[in-house]
Amino acid sequence: MFRGKLLQALELALKEGRLHMSEAAGRLLLRRAAAQDFVVYSKPPMAGPEQVLRYLGRYTHRIAIGNERIVAHEKGEVTFSYKDRTHHGVRRTKTLPGTEFTRRFLLHVVPSGFVRVRHFGLLANGVKVHRLARARTLLGTPAPPEPSPPQHESWQDSYRRLVGKDPLLCPACRVGRLVVVADIPPSPLPPKTSSPSRSP
Numbered sequence: 001m002f003r004g005k006l007l008q009a010l011e012l013a014l015k016e017g018r019l020h021m022s023e024a025a026g027r028l029l030l031r032r033a034a035a036q037d038f039v040v041y042s043k044p045p046m047a048g049p050e051q052v053l054r055y056l057g058r059y060t061h062r063i064a065i066g067n068e069r070i071v072a073h074e075k076g077e078v079t080f081s082y083k084d085r086t087h088h089g090v091r092r093t094k095t096l097p098g099t100e101f102t103r104r105f106l107l108h109v110v111p112s113g114f115v116r117v118r119h120f121g122l123l124a125n126g127v128k129v130h131r132l133a134r135a136r137t138l139l140g141t142p143a144p145p146e147p148s149p150p151q152h153e154s155w156q157d158s159y160r161r162l163v164g165k166d167p168l169l170c171p172a173c174r175v176g177r178l179v180v181v182a183d184i185p186p187s188p189l190p191p192k193t194s195s196p197s198r199s200p
Contacts, residue, residue: 003038060117064108073098 007030013019014026021029046052065080071093072079078101083089096104110116122131136143159167170176 002040003034006038007034064105 010019010026010033011030014021014023014030019026046055069081070078071081076098077095078098079093079095080101081091081093084092119125119128122128122135124131133143135141153161156167159165168178170178
């Protein structure tokens with residue numbers, strides 16, 4: 001039914017000259033379209049732009065795991081909650097060594113040169129500045145004010161803000177302050193040597 005309604009509307013537009021092509025070319029396209037199987041999937045309408053942004057934001061701006069899912073961090077192990085999809089989404093907890101938890105977390109970091117969201121049209125990176133300025137000129141809309149430059153935050157301040165603890169507080173006496181006296185560069189890995197072959 002969808003195919004029939006669409007082709008009928010196209011045929012009417014062709015007769016009225018709204019397709020800007022010859023009738024012979026239009027008839028050929030209509031015949032080709034009629035010979036194709038149409039697969040139509042109509043999704044229910046979204047509940048407004050706010051719901052669309054919330055839906056997309058969960059994929060474009062999410063991190064690997066939210067703070068609320070981390071249950072405990074003790075003795076070098078991390079316990080977090082997850083949904084067990086094999087048992088109808090039951091909420092369970094899992095404990096991993098800190099190194100394994102970190103490895104899995106870093107699998108979600110986008111490699112250098114890759115981006116989570118690619119823009120097209122007006123917002124394509126190569127033409128964004130020129131095309132947005134042109135669009136604002138045509139619409140008579142003033143350009144938004146320039147954002148203030150971001151304030152650089154040290155890793156110590158970031159840690160205090162996110163974790164709520166002072167990373168430079170001595171873990172032993174809880175009074176003294178840790179002071180960096182030198183940076184020790186990582187030692188190079190020894191070259192791989194092939195193991196000597198053994199005779200059977």
